[in-house]
Amino acid sequence: MHKINLNKFQVATNGTVRDINSRIMLNLVRRHQPISRADLMRYSGLQRSTVSVIAGQLIADRWLKEGAVGNLPRGRRPTFLHLNADRCGVIGVDVQPARTTLAVSNMDSQFSALESMPTARDASEFIARLGHRITDLIRAHPRKSYEGVGISLPGRIEVGSERLIFAPTLGWSELDLKTPIERETGLPVKLENAANACALAELWSGQHLDGVSNLVAVTVSDDISVGMIMNRQLVRGSTGVAGEFGHVSQVLDGPKCRCGNSGCWEMLASNAAAVRYYAESASVPKGAIGSKSDMATVPFGDILRLVEQGDPRACKALNQMAHYLGTGIAMLVTGLAPDVLIVVGEVTRVWDKVGPIVADAVKRRSFTHAVTRIVPAGSEAQPRLRGTVALVLQKHFSAPSIA
Amino acid sequence: MHKINLNKFQVATNGTVRDINSRIMLNLVRRHQPISRADLMRYSGLQRSTVSVIAGQLIADRWLKEGAVGNLPRGRRPTFLHLNADRCGVIGVDVQPARTTLAVSNMDSQFSALESMPTARDASEFIARLGHRITDLIRAHPRKSYEGVGISLPGRIEVGSERLIFAPTLGWSELDLKTPIERETGLPVKLENAANACALAELWSGQHLDGVSNLVAVTVSDDISVGMIMNRQLVRGSTGVAGEFGHVSQVLDGPKCRCGNSGCWEMLASNAAAVRYYAESASVPKGAIGSKSDMATVPFGDILRLVEQGDPRACKALNQMAHYLGTGIAMLVTGLAPDVLIVVGEVTRVWDKVGPIVADAVKRRSFTHAVTRIVPAGSEAQPRLRGTVALVLQKHFSAPSIA
DNA sequence: GAATAAAGTTCGGGCTTCGAACAAATAATG
DNA sequence: CATTATTTGTTCGAAGCCCGAACTTTATTC
Numbered sequence: 106m107h108k109i110n111l112n113k114f115q116v117a118t119n120g121t122v123r124d125i126n127s128r129i130m131l132n133l134v135r136r137h138q139p140i141s142r143a144d145l146m147r148y149s150g151l152q153r154s155t156v157s158v159i160a161g162q163l164i165a166d167r168w169l170k171e172g173a174v175g176n177l178p179r180g181r182r183p184t185f186l187h188l189n190a191d192r193c194g195v196i197g198v199d200v201q202p203a204r205t206t207l208a209v210s211n212m213d214s215q216f217s218a219l220e221s222m223p224t225a226r227d228a229s230e231f232i233a234r235l236g237h238r239i240t241d242l243i244r245a246h247p248r249k250s251y252e253g254v255g256i257s258l259p260g261r262i263e264v265g266s267e268r269l270i271f272a273p274t275l276g277w278s279e280l281d282l283k284t285p286i287e288r289e290t291g292l293p294v295k296l297e298n299a300a301n302a303c304a305l306a307e308l309w310s311g312q313h314l315d316g317v318s319n320l321v322a323v324t325v326s327d328d329i330s331v332g333m334i335m336n337r338q339l340v341r342g343s344t345g346v347a348g349e350f351g352h353v354s355q356v357l358d359g360p361k362c363r364c365g366n367s368g369c370w371e372m373l374a375s376n377a378a379a380v381r382y383y384a385e386s387a388s389v390p391k392g393a394i395g396s397k398s399d400m401a402t403v404p405f406g407d408i409l410r411l412v413e414q415g416d417p418r419a420c421k422a423l424n425q426m427a428h429y430l431g432t433g434i435a436m437l438v439t440g441l442a443p444d445v446l447i448v449v450g451e452v453t454r455v456w457d458k459v460g461p462i463v464a465d466a467v468k469r470r471s472f473t474h475a476v477t478r479i480v481p482a483g484s485e486a487q488p489r490l491r492g493t494v495a496l497v498l499q500k501h502f503s504a505p506s507i508a
Numbered sequence: 509m510h511k512i513n514l515n516k517f518q519v520a521t522n523g524t525v526r527d528i529n530s531r532i533m534l535n536l537v538r539r540h541q542p543i544s545r546a547d548l549m550r551y552s553g554l555q556r557s558t559v560s561v562i563a564g565q566l567i568a569d570r571w572l573k574e575g576a577v578g579n580l581p582r583g584r585r586p587t588f589l590h591l592n593a594d595r596c597g598v599i600g601v602d603v604q605p606a607r608t609t610l611a612v613s614n615m616d617s618q619f620s621a622l623e624s625m626p627t628a629r630d631a632s633e634f635i636a637r638l639g640h641r642i643t644d645l646i647r648a649h650p651r652k653s654y655e656g657v658g659i660s661l662p663g664r665i666e667v668g669s670e671r672l673i674f675a676p677t678l679g680w681s682e683l684d685l686k687t688p689i690e691r692e693t694g695l696p697v698k699l700e701n702a703a704n705a706c707a708l709a710e711l712w713s714g715q716h717l718d719g720v721s722n723l724v725a726v727t728v729s730d731d732i733s734v735g736m737i738m739n740r741q742l743v744r745g746s747t748g749v750a751g752e753f754g755h756v757s758q759v760l761d762g763p764k765c766r767c768g769n770s771g772c773w774e775m776l777a778s779n780a781a782a783v784r785y786y787a788e789s790a791s792v793p794k795g796a797i798g799s800k801s802d803m804a805t806v807p808f809g810d811i812l813r814l815v816e817q818g819d820p821r822a823c824k825a826l827n828q829m830a831h832y833l834g835t836g837i838a839m840l841v842t843g844l845a846p847d848v849l850i851v852v853g854e855v856t857r858v859w860d861k862v863g864p865i866v867a868d869a870v871k872r873r874s875f876t877h878a879v880t881r882i883v884p885a886g887s888e889a890q891p892r893l894r895g896t897v898a899l900v901l902q903k904h905f906s907a908p909s910i911a
Numbered sequence: 912g913a914a915t916a917a918a919g920t921t922c923g924g925g926c927t928t929c930g931a932a933c934a935a936a937t938a939a940t941g
Numbered sequence: 942c943a944t945t946a947t948t949t950g951t952t953c954g955a956a957g958c959c960c961g962a963a964c965t966t967t968a969t970t971c
Binding site for chain 3: 116117118119120122141142143146153154156157158177178179180181182183184
Binding site: 912913914915916917918919920921922923924925926927928929930931932933934935936937938939940941 | 942943944945946947948949950951952953954955956957958959960961962963964965966967968969970971
């Protein structure tokens, strides 16, 4: 039940019918490929004739390709249809505070190139470098056409202006990334928060997530960000900042956060929090007076390595982080009751240790009616980059906006 | 951008086009009535001829009525079209732990009858009584047709089975309310959580909420429940329990809740919490040993009356409740960033005292990018009952489900 | 070689919107 | 008072789309 938006709607014409059915067909091929026209008829419920016409149009527009001929016990052999994965390319960019990764992808999120560069501290310098890297990448990987550039960022994008707002870990102030990169590359640019990108990635190219309509992605790095898919749609809120559960207080009078609030979830459960726990556990037993300055900040990656080696101090810090990760995830499970909750970040490397603690917190703090599956997403799956591809391509595969 | 659900979609036909445009027209009339066909043409962008045909159909189906003739400086006078508010009636039921209210409404949420009965402790007894009351109500208020029965409940409705699950304040176990009431009344029955009903009410018949796509309703009584509208759609989650932020811990090791968790928001900010604060503030100064049994439980309504009279103990209890109401609302503002957050419940009677405390907490605990308006909804507006009407009628006014 | 079966194509019918022409109704103008 | 301008609302053929039946194509089986 979707209310019609009278401020921004589109009346239907005969073309709308074709548009809808065409997209349904495209999605059916995407899921069931290789598939014959006859099977498409059965899946869609459209007439054989209609399927043929639409398939013809999709082939003419290079969305589909005719492939091999099938074998049946009797009768004329079907010609299989495939998605034409190389119809167009997509440039995916994953901006993280330390490094920025660039990729060239086809329509199936298969990457034909993957490279990275340091993320410049200065925003305008970053824009200039990124623009050049993208144009170089396009020149080095020529294709018939590029559909656009998708950029994942550790920050939020304002809904109307598409400007980057609230990106504390990058240290950039409010910023227009879209216009300069579009000018430099000549391609349309789509920006999205990293957690939202991960959520989109799972929605569009997740494994075994066919029936899933409600999905939450939690990115855990030096901050914590949440992306929400509800009713098969990304939730961005009124301004674009929906999902900042990382800045919800888990402990009302906890440590002060740079956002102004206290005891924010990300102050207690991010990578930075684990680093702090580790440092604190060193200084406290020493009992030194200038304890603060004694704290050696060990990078989170090192803590993970120590955990893998069984170091008890590192394990304790990780457990503390996992505990609060669990209480925060319990909040999301209780409040949003998604089918699936995906955890993204380096911490998934030690999920065998973290997962049970999280599961326990969720079990104790949410009731049985929420049946959320909590799933770690390894970095090898490239959730952010897959999300940028979905970001660029979704307009061709999503339901046409009726209202 | 709405992903197509390949497990449950509907291909488009020529009829789909008419269906879409017809609903757009119906909504345009609803918002702008009285309105001429010519103006509908301008608002919709459809051709004059198309508008005439669709209007004729809607009049034939009794959705619209022709009304007065307008006056223009020049030219032929337009015939105005109105919504035919009495096309069908709706029975609205608002179940609350103590009392259940029933109403007869027309399509404009105008109530032509309003009565109440005690809510029976026993579920099957309640079902029997409610069924009789509804049939009596229909007999006493004869209409051409009744569209259905909408029921608001302090609990959650499972998505697939439409059974009532998780209704702790009612004390009923899992229950099928829909089937027996449908059998008794012969009308389709729709069930919904009270907070979801309030959210729907504001979405469909809220004042000055035209452009609002993201909206959160918080019902505060002996429990706290949240209803979410995101992207102009109700969010129910995978099982139907989305919105149980009342059972998210605000204080991780706070008082034990019957849900099994500790320090739940509703343990700290519900009416029951204020009652507890008031009782505790009495017993503590006494310093008695058997302090627990000394606590006189004063009903929340009495506390409100005392607050209105300026009683300091009651004010202190209310302030404590308001403080936690604020921290919880800050969580919703930060995490969901809706355009509007509506607070429903008796506590809105003293909103001049509570509102500033809530606003302060939200200001201190959420960042400037969320611009949520926090609005109290008085009980005179009957948000729950208006929600039940929206619940029954929304299928005629919402966008047809394409996929 | 004929019968059977399945895939894919062709074509007329019905529905919908579009767009231009038309009819109806009213005020301003000479 | 008749004419003109203007606006509302209707009529009707054209174009686009899906449906459904009939047809063609291509294979296996008897």
